[in-house]
Amino acid sequence: MNGKSIFYAKxxxxxxxxxxxxxxxxxxxxxxxxxxxxxxxxxxxTDLDLANESNRQLKEYAGYLRKLQSEKKTGCLxxxxxxxxxxxxxxxxxxxxPHSYGLGSSxxxxxxxxxxxxxxxxxxxxxLKPSEMLKLKSVFAQQESFFHGRSSGIDPLNAYIKFALxxxxxxxxxxxxxxxxxxxxxxxxxxxxxxGPGKTEPLVHLFxxxxxxxxxxxxxxxxxxxxxxxxxxxxxxxxxxxFFESLYKLSDIQLQYMNPMIPYHFQDHWKxxxxxxxxxxxxxxxxxGGYLLGFTKEFEKTRKYFKDNNxxxxxxxxxxx
Numbered sequence: 001m002n003g004k005s006i007f008y009a010k011x012x013x014x015x016x017x018x019x020x021x022x023x024x025x026x027x028x029x030x031x032x033x034x035x036x037x038x039x040x041x042x043x044x045x046t047d048l049d050l051a052n053e054s055n056r057q058l059k060e061y062a063g064y065l066r067k068l069q070s071e072k073k074t075g076c077l078x079x080x081x082x083x084x085x086x087x088x089x090x091x092x093x094x095x096x097x098p099h100s101y102g103l104g105s106s107x108x109x110x111x112x113x114x115x116x117x118x119x120x121x122x123x124x125x126x127x128l129k130p131s132e133m134l135k136l137k138s139v140f141a142q143q144e145s146f147f148h149g150r151s152s153g154i155d156p157l158n159a160y161i162k163f164a165l166x167x168x169x170x171x172x173x174x175x176x177x178x179x180x181x182x183x184x185x186x187x188x189x190x191x192x193x194x195x196g197p198g199k200t201e202p203l204v205h206l207f208x209x210x211x212x213x214x215x216x217x218x219x220x221x222x223x224x225x226x227x228x229x230x231x232x233x234x235x236x237x238x239x240x241x242x243f244f245e246s247l248y249k250l251s252d253i254q255l256q257y258m259n260p261m262i263p264y265h266f267q268d269h270w271k272x273x274x275x276x277x278x279x280x281x282x283x284x285x286x287x288x289g290g291y292l293l294g295f296t297k298e299f300e301k302t303r304k305y306f307k308d309n310n311x312x313x314x315x316x317x318x319x320x321x
Contacts, residue, residue, distance in 0.1 A: 007111045009033035009097045010104035010158040011293065011316060013189070014232050014250075015167060016283050017207055017258070019152060023225040025167040026232045027158045028178070030316060035095030035108045037116055039086075046094065054092035061113070062087060064146040075139035077119040100197030102285025106147035107155025110140055114160065126163040126175040133173045136160065148200055166236065179238045187240075187319035188299035191284065191291040193312035194263045198288030203261055216257065224253050244280070247295055251280045261287030269309065278302055 008029040015025025040051045062084050068074045083091075093112065097105040114121060122132050140160070141153030158165050163175040210216045227250040234243040255262065255270055261283055262270060270292075273279040279296035291314075296302040299318065306313045 005112065005115055006034050006036045007108040007115075007159040008162060010107060010155050011191075012102075012154070012285060013235070013293065014228050014282075016285055016287075017204075018220070018225045018228045019154070019167065020204075020208070021221065021225060022169050024169070024229045024232045025154065026164070026178075026235070027154060027167070028164045028316075029158055029162050030103065032314060032316075033095075033097040033103055035093050035097055035105070035112065037091060037112045038094050040090035040092055051090075051092045051094070054094075055087060055090060058087050058091060058093065059084075061109075061146055065113075065143065068142060073142055075135075075142050076114075076121065078114075079117045079119055083113065083117045098197070098290070100199060101193075101290030102198065102283075102287070103291065104155035104159060106144055107140070107157075108159040110144045110147075110156040111160035114139070114143065114156070124160045124162065126161065128161070128175070130172065130174070133157070133161075133175075134171065137173065150201075150204075166232070176236065178236060185297055185319065186299045186301075187297050188295075188302075188315055189317040190294045190296070190299070190302070191314040191316060192266075192269075192281070192294055192306055193291055193314070194266050194289050196263075196289045198261075198286060198290045200286040200288075203286045203288050206260060207258075210257075219253065219257055224250070224257070227253065244295070244297070247280050247282070248274065251282050254283055258283065258287065262292075263287075263289055266292065269306075269311070272305075278305065 008031050011028050011030045013026045013028060015023055019025045062080055065074060065078050066080045069078060069080060093109050095105060095108065097103050097108055099105050122136055137153040137157050140156035141151045144151035144153060144156055154167065161175060164178055165173055166176045167173050211220060227246050230246040231243060231250055234246060252274060270281045273281050278298050279294050279302040281292050281294050284291045284293040303313055
């Protein structure tokens with residue numbers, strides 16, 4: 001193994017589903033959850049069942065990479081021989097990133113394997129050229145497709161770069177810094193745990209089927225995507241009044257038109273946020289379970305609400321005060 005690095009979870013703040021139709025997207029690394037490639041050790045305090053299952057999955061993944069490489073589809077040269085030898089020695093992905101929770105667990109794994117075994121790899125940094133960013137995205141899309149059947153490459157790219165990424169369209173990606181605003185009181189971005197995992201592939205399939213209907217497609221193209229783009233630009237520009245106004249509308253559209261992606265037992269909490277104005281929820285990834293993403297100007301009040309309802313809340317970002 002050529003390196004030992006930690007790779008973080010990712011949160012797609014905006015752009016889920018819309019990115020399929022080339023909307024803007026904004027993703028950030030989330031250091032609360034992370035993973036790394038290490039060797040199994042019976043004398044370490046670790047979950048050996050988890051290590052063995054991860055090792056088995058890595059073995060399947062190595063076979064997939066070998067097949068891609070034989071078809072010249074990996075996009076780069078991977079030292080699969082070394083990867084497989086290390087797997088035989090007990091290599092596994094030690095990760096705290098929950099699976100199927102919309103936080104990019106497979107993306108972090110793909111980034112870790114690329115970092116350790118890619119030959120002539122592109123080193124991750126926020127100063128990458130646009131052409132290098134797109135090259136990495138293409139490589140990662142191919143390599144992550146093992147896990148989802150289809151991948152944009154954004155999750156492993158975010159894990160690998162370790163900076164916030166602004167996706168302007170499929171051909172323009174830049175790393176950015178999101179300003180910490182000092183005038184938003186007790187503002188915060190947070191995650192709430194719906195209590196179970198979600199499945200990406202069937203929900204994306206459902207969304208694409210619905211988009212074949214003219215009325216639904218018009219809502220997505222003429223309302224949902226413009227609101228997604230507006231949320232991103234107003235957040236990056238620090239225009240919080242416009243941001244929260246656009247966010248409210250986006251949340252309401254998701255509740256109406258992406259209802260199957262919101263766990264049924266969480267829909268009342270979603271509505272409560274819209275009705276009270278205390279917080280606003282949106283999908284985090286494809287939905288169906290896992291985490292939902294929330295924004296609030298009243299973090300302590302919001303935290304108490306979810307605590308009173310026995311719902312786990314994880315703070316992602318607190319305003320600078």
